[in-house]
Amino acid sequence: MFDLIASSADTIAALPNPNPEQPPGTDGFTTLLNWIAWGVIVLGLAGFLASAGYLAFASFTGREINGFKGLVICIIVCILATAAGTIIAVFV
Template structure:
């Protein structure tokens, strides 16, 4: 009985289709806009990193290094999330 149920489950799993995502026609402009947004986010993340590094260098004279360090960490997180957004979405979809 157990073997029959297991065999039925294997047969059922073999017949379930595994569709591959395909871009609908006419959405190339939307994809272009998403690429531009991703590029802008990465550009802003790098700019934030450079600004935070400059602030960190300047703040070392006044004793407020923690603000520059927080900015560096936040900009690194933004860049990592922007670069890996596609992979993260593919895990959940």
Template sequence: MTTSQLLTDTIAPLAQQVNITPEQPPGANGLIKIVNWLSWFVMLAGIAALIYAGGKFAWERWHGGAVEAPKIVLGALVGGIIATSAGTIMTQITSAK
């Protein structure tokens, strides 16, 4: 037996396709419900941060002082973009093709 034939016979079983059927793990419905609740909380927190920043904008405009509201708005917007992108990325990764 030659070396190349021995190598081919050894590696051939590793190259075969394995068919896997995905199954939902036990308790996944509860986990999905918690993740949905967290996504609603993140959205509501972002809206609350934008409302707070709007009020702070008005307060800073009326009374002067340090301008901190743009940082809050920027943080809320970046956080919203990250939260929205995470959901889309995970949907694309976990969707069956």
């Protein structure tokens, strides 16, 4: 029984640990993904500033909740855009 456990532990230790490598010819695709990520972050920042301005203006009319929702959505978008690589790496 003990030998079976020891042999299964050796088998697990012998599994390969591959290192991800970018395929040749995909430099343009990586550049495109970087540009898209940059655009999403810029749009998120612009949305954040617009929502902050709306929040300041809406405080006079009593509709602050709409500005607050916009701020929260923009913060979530920026967090997801900057953490997308890490999130995908967890699942791949």
